[in-house]
Amino acid sequence: MERITLADSGVETSRIALGTWAIGGRMWGGTDEAESIAAIQAAVEQGVTLIDTAPAYGVGRSEEIIGKALKGGLRAKAEIATKGGLTFVDGKIRRDSSPKRIREEVEESLKRLQTDVIDLYQIHWPDHAVPFAETARALEDLRSAGKIRAIGVSNYSAEQMDEFRKGAELDTVQPPYNLFEREIEADVLPYARHERLTILCYGALCRGMLAGRISAATRFGGDDLRQNDPKFQPPRFANYLAAVEELKTLARDRFDKSLPALAVRWVLDQGRTIALWGARRPDQLAPMAEVDGWRIDAKSMIEIDAILARHVPEPIAPTFMAPPANRPAA
Numbered sequence: 001m002e003r004i005t006l007a008d009s010g011v012e013t014s015r016i017a018l019g020t021w022a023i024g025g026r027m028w029g030g031t032d033e034a035e036s037i038a039a040i041q042a043a044v045e046q047g048v049t050l051i052d053t054a055p056a057y058g059v060g061r062s063e064e065i066i067g068k069a070l071k072g073g074l075r076a077k078a079e080i081a082t083k084g085g086l087t088f089v090d091g092k093i094r095r096d097s098s099p100k101r102i103r104e105e106v107e108e109s110l111k112r113l114q115t116d117v118i119d120l121y122q123i124h125w126p127d128h129a130v131p132f133a134e135t136a137r138a139l140e141d142l143r144s145a146g147k148i149r150a151i152g153v154s155n156y157s158a159e160q161m162d163e164f165r166k167g168a169e170l171d172t173v174q175p176p177y178n179l180f181e182r183e184i185e186a187d188v189l190p191y192a193r194h195e196r197l198t199i200l201c202y203g204a205l206c207r208g209m210l211a212g213r214i215s216a217a218t219r220f221g222g223d224d225l226r227q228n229d230p231k232f233q234p235p236r237f238a239n240y241l242a243a244v245e246e247l248k249t250l251a252r253d254r255f256d257k258s259l260p261a262l263a264v265r266w267v268l269d270q271g272r273t274i275a276l277w278g279a280r281r282p283d284q285l286a287p288m289a290e291v292d293g294w295r296i297d298a299k300s301m302i303e304i305d306a307i308l309a310r311h312v313p314e315p316i317a318p319t320f321m322a323p324p325a326n327r328p329a330a
């Protein structure tokens, strides 16, 4: 498994991370704890040592399950990336990156994760009610206190990262990035490359669309968020599925690989990147073994873009996932 150091933090991780939003259950139609624990343990044993989570994933449930899975010897082999800055008040999610709340959240996460240090702590979404540098300074203090080892932000623009960096040494940024969702190429990606930040790309499989097993007959049950994602609804669903079929053929004929391996390789070939792979069952980890040891050549990159331009000329951004924003501080 390829490895990377998170900027200058000294924290080294695998370049594929296990994404555990679905393990939290909420917005993913529920969770199965035993299967989730088996998936986390299998991932670490096969070299996927970075586990990405957040208190928002199942209101703490994802972190609790990770704590159980890593208890004992496995914690020493894994790196945990969690987040803060989203809080549930009366069952409703709201942004709160105040230093006081972040300090409380770090303690709550340490307890749920059954650990004494968080390898990477990220602010989940920008909170305009708190100056970004103030939040950043609180994180730098937590790093000095040995509670966290690296500092990251998620869903921040380049401009917002500039503000944040007035208060802390920023190591990572976590934006959405996959073959279909490429908005960050306009600013976040060039900024992160220039500033030598490590980029944790979420949704590398575009919520399963690029795993290659979803068809027009697929139905999403319970509170599954894909019921609200326009990519998975007519009339756009058919266009995305047509692109998926052509990408699948290219992956097989050109590289003898599966589509998820191609999609994740594509993310890894973009620079100092980590691909987050959302999985909740051990069998979903199998195609990870196909990702290492090859690259997508320049000609194939152009062909991939041509397939996307033909079927999805106007891609839909993942903005439907954003929690309600706070107003700028007066």
Ligand code: NAP
Pocket: 018, 019, 020, 021, 022, 052, 053, 124, 154, 155, 174, 201, 202, 203, 204, 205, 206, 207, 208, 209, 211, 212, 213, 260, 276, 277, 278, 279, 280, 283, 284, 285, 286, 287, 321
């Ligand atoms: P994703 O990784 O793009 O896709 C996960 C989906 O892929 C699931 O639906 C899963 O299917 C399917 N899948 C995985 N392996 C498969 C396989 N081998 N065969 C068939 N299907 C497979 O989506 P994501 O979970 O939204 O994103 C990944 C991670 O990024 C999250 O878990 C989270 O850690 C992070 N994230 C962060 C943010 C943020 O704001 N910072 C936002 C979103 C996500 P099933 O549904 O059948 O399990």
